[in-house]
Amino acid sequence: xxxxxxxxxxxxxxxxxxxxxxxxxxxxxxxxxxxxxxxxxxxxxxxxxxxxxxxxxxxxxxxxxxxxxxxxxxxxxxxxxxxxxxxxxxxxxxxxxxxxxxxxxxxxxxxxxxxxxxxxxxxxxxxxxxxxxxxxxxxxxxxxxxxxxxxxxxxxxxxxxxxxxxxxxxxxxxxxxxxxxxxxxxxxxxxxxxxxxxxxxxxxxxxxxxxxxxxxxxxxxxxxxxxxxxxxxxxxxxxxxxxxxxxxxxxxxxxxxxxxxxxxxxxxxxxxxxxxxxxxxxxxxxxxxxxxxxxxxxxxxxxxxxxxxxxxxxxxxxxxxxxxxxxxxxxxxxxxxxxxxxxxxxxxxxxxxxxxxxxxxxxxxxxxxxxxxxxxxxxxxxxxxxxxxxxxxxxxxxxxxxxxxxxxxxxxxxxxxxxxxxxxxxxxxxx
DNA sequence: TCTGGGGTCCTAGGACCC
DNA sequence: TCTGGGGTCCTAGGACCC
Numbered sequence: 001x002x003x004x005x006x007x008x009x010x011x012x013x014x015x016x017x018x019x020x021x022x023x024x025x026x027x028x029x030x031x032x033x034x035x036x037x038x039x040x041x042x043x044x045x046x047x048x049x050x051x052x053x054x055x056x057x058x059x060x061x062x063x064x065x066x067x068x069x070x071x072x073x074x075x076x077x078x079x080x081x082x083x084x085x086x087x088x089x090x091x092x093x094x095x096x097x098x099x100x101x102x103x104x105x106x107x108x109x110x111x112x113x114x115x116x117x118x119x120x121x122x123x124x125x126x127x128x129x130x131x132x133x134x135x136x137x138x139x140x141x142x143x144x145x146x147x148x149x150x151x152x153x154x155x156x157x158x159x160x161x162x163x164x165x166x167x168x169x170x171x172x173x174x175x176x177x178x179x180x181x182x183x184x185x186x187x188x189x190x191x192x193x194x195x196x197x198x199x200x201x202x203x204x205x206x207x208x209x210x211x212x213x214x215x216x217x218x219x220x221x222x223x224x225x226x227x228x229x230x231x232x233x234x235x236x237x238x239x240x241x242x243x244x245x246x247x248x249x250x251x252x253x254x255x256x257x258x259x260x261x262x263x264x265x266x267x268x269x270x271x272x273x274x275x276x277x278x279x280x281x282x283x284x285x286x287x288x289x290x291x292x293x294x295x296x297x298x299x300x301x302x303x304x305x306x307x308x309x310x311x312x313x314x315x316x317x318x319x320x321x322x323x324x325x326x327x328x329x330x331x332x333x334x335x336x337x338x339x340x341x342x343x344x345x346x347x348x349x350x351x352x353x354x355x356x357x358x359x360x361x362x363x364x365x366x367x368x369x370x371x372x373x374x375x376x377x378x379x380x381x382x383x384x385x386x387x388x389x390x391x392x393x394x395x396x397x398x399x400x401x402x403x404x405x406x407x408x409x410x411x412x413x414x415x416x417x418x419x420x421x422x423x424x425x426x427x428x429x430x431x
Numbered sequence: 432t433c434t435g436g437g438g439t440c441c442t443a444g445g446a447c448c449c
Numbered sequence: 450t451c452t453g454g455g456g457t458c459c460t461a462g463g464a465c466c467c
Contacts, residue, residue, distance in 0.1 A: 010467095031435035038435065054434040072435090099467045187465050219441065220465075246437060253432085295434060342436090412433090 001107040001139055001166070002232075003120060004146040005088050005127075007081065008134040008154060010101035011039035014080045015070050017132035018420050018428065026067045030055050033252050033412040034071050071413035075385075079421045083131045091123055097239050104143055106236055120162030140165040143234045144227035147184040148174055148202065168230070175203035175228060185224035190217060202228055241279045241348070247271040248342025252412040254293055255338045259396070261290065262328060264410070266392045268343040269317075269324035276315035276345060277377060282354055283345035284313045286323035290331060293339035304331030311360035313349050316369040317376060317390065320345065384423060 007013055011029040016022050026047055029039040037044075037053045044067060049058070058067060081100050089095045094106040107116070120137035127135045138150025145165050152174065153163040165171050181191030183202050193216070199205050205213075206228045213225045223233045247268040255261050265288055276283060287307040293299060308323040308330075324343050349355075356363075379388045386393075395410055418426035 033433085033435080035433075035435055052435085056433040102467080185465070189464060218464095242438075244438075248436065250435065293434095340435095 001110070001116060001141055002143050002146045003092070003105040003107060003116075003137055003139045004098075004143065004150050005084075005103045005105070005123075005135050005137055006150050006154070007084060007101035008136060009039055009041055010081065011070075011072065011077055012041045012044075013133050014077045015073075015417055016041075017080060018417065022068055026065065027070070028058075028067060029070045029072055030415070031072060033250055034069075034414055035250065038072065069415050071416040073413075073417050073419065075419045075422055076417060079419075080131060080133060084127055084133050084135060087127050087130060088123065091126075094236070096236060104146070104236070107139070116164045116166065117162055120164070121160050124161040135161070137162040138165075139163070140171075141230050142227040142232045144184050144224055145171065145174075145230065148178055148228075151178070151182065171230060172203065175206060176201055178202040180205050183224060183228065185220060185227075190221065241281055241350075242275075243348060244344060244346040245272055245275045245281075245283075245348070246342060246344045247275070248289070248340065249411065250340045251338070252410075256334075256336065258332055258334075261332065261338055261341060262325060263392065263395050264341050265290075265324050265328050265343060266321055266390065267410075268341065269321045270390065270393060272343045272345045273315055273317050273320040273373065274377065276320070276348070277351075277373060280351050281348040282313035282315040282351040283320070284310050284347035284349070285345065286310065286320055286327060287344040287346065288324050288327040288331065289342050289344070290328070290338050291340045292336050296337070299337050300335065302333055302336045304333065306331040311357035312366070313347070313351075313354050314366075314369070315351055316373040318369050318372070321390065321392065 012027045015027065015029065022041075024043065025041070026044040026049070027041040028037045028044050028049060030036065031038045034055050036055065037049060037051060037058070040049050040051065047062065047065065047067075049062070049067070053061065055069065058069070077100065084101075085095075085097055085103055088103050088105065092105040092107075093109070096104045096106075098104055107114070110116075116139045120139055124135050124137055127133060136150055136153040138146040138148065138153055139162065140146040140149045149163040149165045153159045153161055156163075165174055178201055180186060180194050180199055180202050181188070183205070186194070186205075194200075194205065199208065205225065208225075210222065210225065214222045217225075226233050249264060249268065251264065255264070269286070272283075272286075285307055287305065289303065289305045291303045292301045294301070306327040308327045310319065310323060314320065320343075376388055380386065418428070420426055420428055
């Protein structure tokens with residue numbers, strides 16, 4: 001048996017931990033630059049607020065509605081979900097974190113009289129009490145069925161946050177009431193194709209012959225099909241090191257000049273190098289992309305992509321930033337209004353097993369750069385992100401407008417909550 | 432005025448090798 | 450009329466996930 005733990009409306013729940021007055025009210029969390037709705041409370045969903053709705057349209061679509069909006073605050077979400085994960089890890093035999101707000105647990109080898117339902121309910125209660133985060137639990141013989149069970153646990157309060165599918169009778173009953181498009185692994189495209197031929201529920205799907213599924217939906221589809229029938233196919237995997245790492249941002253406005261664009265690319269490259277060091281990887285290829293504004297048909301469109309290989313794989317700030325600058329230089333075109341830029345690092349290897357280049361490699365310089373990056377990481381870890389930055393990360397201040405700006409401020413976030421759990425100056429005050 | 436960001440896996444087809 | 454057979458590697462694009 002597997003259990004899936006999933007935070008309810010994760011980002012909204014994180015905000016509500018420190019704003020309990022918003023429980024039971026429509027709340028949304030916005031993407032970077034306060035662009036789109038990325039998370040909705042149950043009340044907001046019930047009103048018909050769709051995921052991806054541009055924020056500026058909310059007022060038009062729901063005139064007079066009292067919807068509370070938050071800018072996204074990933075520092076807060078990262079910290080609260082980590083607390084949730086730690087509780088699950090400490091209470092479960094085998095644990096695999098699957099995403100920021102989800103974790104699978106393998107319950108293999110539990111005694112035959114083990115009470116799954118009670119276990120799930122108790123753990124959900126404990127997490128709520130200790131962290132303030134509502135979490136629902138689905139338990140079943142396969143991960144895909146556990147996801148279905150979790151859906152029921154979320155949608156029907158009667159389950160008291162935990163739904164178990166442990167007999168074939170329950171499995172069939174669950175699948176009969178489950179729209180095929182909500183199955184884990186069946187996306188919008190497959191849903192449309194399935195519904196066209198009369199497959200509406202997950203149960204209908206499981207009644208099709210296996211070769212037919214294989215032919216139309218290939219290997220991934222066949223795997224989902226078998227999982228729904230109760231055959232365990234999705235491997236138990238720890239979150240392993242990523243194979244590519246990307247940092248990209250849209251800009252609040254548009255940017256035409258090279259220097260400002262380069263400042264953004266620098267910040268993206270710095271973030272990529274931090275992420276690389278965090279997972280103890282080094283990259284052999286640094287790529288940069290820049291894009292004009294697709295929503296503006298009236299302006300010339302251009303998308304550029306350029307890469308710079310590193311002869312010796314690296315993860316230090318200077319090397320990655322320098323390569324990103326070189327890549328940007330190659331693709332930058334004048335006369336374009338840019339809306340988005342990003343850096344991708346790929347061809348990753350473990351930073352303990354770097355293959356050095358005979359002609360490029362300077363051991364002293366290499367060691368120096370590593371030490372510098374380590375020092376920067378340490379300072380920023382202890383004193384807060386971006387305590388120390390490269391000169392080229394600083395945005396030039398607009399004429400007469402005080403000091404140069406930081407990356408954090410280059411993104412619009414008018415409704416951001418405090419970092420209550422990670423920054424001393426944001427600690428809540430009770431008066 | 433305003434429209435997100437970050438990943439994985441699989442497949443088909445082309446280019447190339449002998 | 451007939452015009453081999455068997456591989457590998459790479460890339461682009463599709464589909465999915467959160």
